[in-house]
Amino acid sequence: MAKRISHQKSMCGVARPLDAIGDWWSLLIIRDAFDGLRRFGEFQKSLGLAKNILSARLRNLVSHGILDTVPASDGSPYQEYVLTAKGRGLFPVLVALRQWGEEFFFEPGEQHVTLVDKEKGSPVQRLRLLAEDGRLLGPTDTVITFPEAVVAD
């Protein structure tokens, strides 16, 4: 089942997540879980994937601690799949992906749903990456390394 990354060098902070959610369907399952879906059949109907695949994906997500199975909630003898804290931690990933999709994958003017602030109904801002001192950071302003203990400038 595991995609088998044999590469140590790649097992960085980006590669490890991909090992858990790096396939196509998993993120869509998680997105639906954020939307409140919990039952096998709900996911299957929403996503339209084959049941064996859904079964495998759910099992994989549970084994990675992203979803958890809880006995039931409404009488039925089945289980439900709910996001763990780790799973809920994927919220920024979904938002980032969605914002990128909205910016580059829709024609200007093409009608589509978007992420809005529930309280006000107004669109959210873009995700922001801030430095420790509050400066807004872009791709060229960061580097991947061990944080310096340095304080002096």
Next chain:
Amino acid sequence: MAKRISHQKSMCGVARPLDAIGDWWSLLIIRDAFDGLRRFGEFQKSLGLAKNILSARLRNLVSHGILDTVPASDGSPYQEYVLTAKGRGLFPVLVALRQWGEEFFFEPGEQHVTLVDKEKGSPVQRLRLLAEDGRLLGPTDTVITFPEAVVAD
């Protein structure tokens, strides 16, 4: 080559991106591109994937307008792969994934590289999602809909 999603409902702002970068390697290639890698051989050495796969992935990324091929830069008769604006737009996605990975995929105390502010060398803050009026938003504070379509309760 395309994973062929036939599901209209799924072709939302999350699914469209996944159609372009939804496989395991593509994001790692893009990550390396952010790190300054440009040449076929550099990607191959860094990632350790088979050359045919790399070739296919690069072609796919170029066809999606995420990478662009430029003739050469240092005399060699080959081409280089550079991020387009669309590709650079993936920066928040990578950051989100990395921050999630750092939070949940490393033992507390396990040594690992992280994203730091290039200027100061200090760790960056977590990505923030802000409402239009500046409130910090979490998973339960947002909903996916058409903007302004919210009904008062």
Next chain:
DNA sequence: ATATATCGGTTGCAAGTTGAAACCACAAGA
């Protein structure tokens, strides 16, 4: 009691994808 349906899967199998290794074309160097 019997038939039927629904839910949450598993199993079988055909088709598609992946990836290691071999091969190829071109250019530079010895």
Next chain:
DNA sequence: TCTTGTGGTTTCAACTTGCAACCGATATAT
């Protein structure tokens, strides 16, 4: 000339995907 390095393509066995059929447990209808 022969060798090395770069940037791929081709080949082919192994693996993954996904449709469809099946299964067992409950629920509902007759």
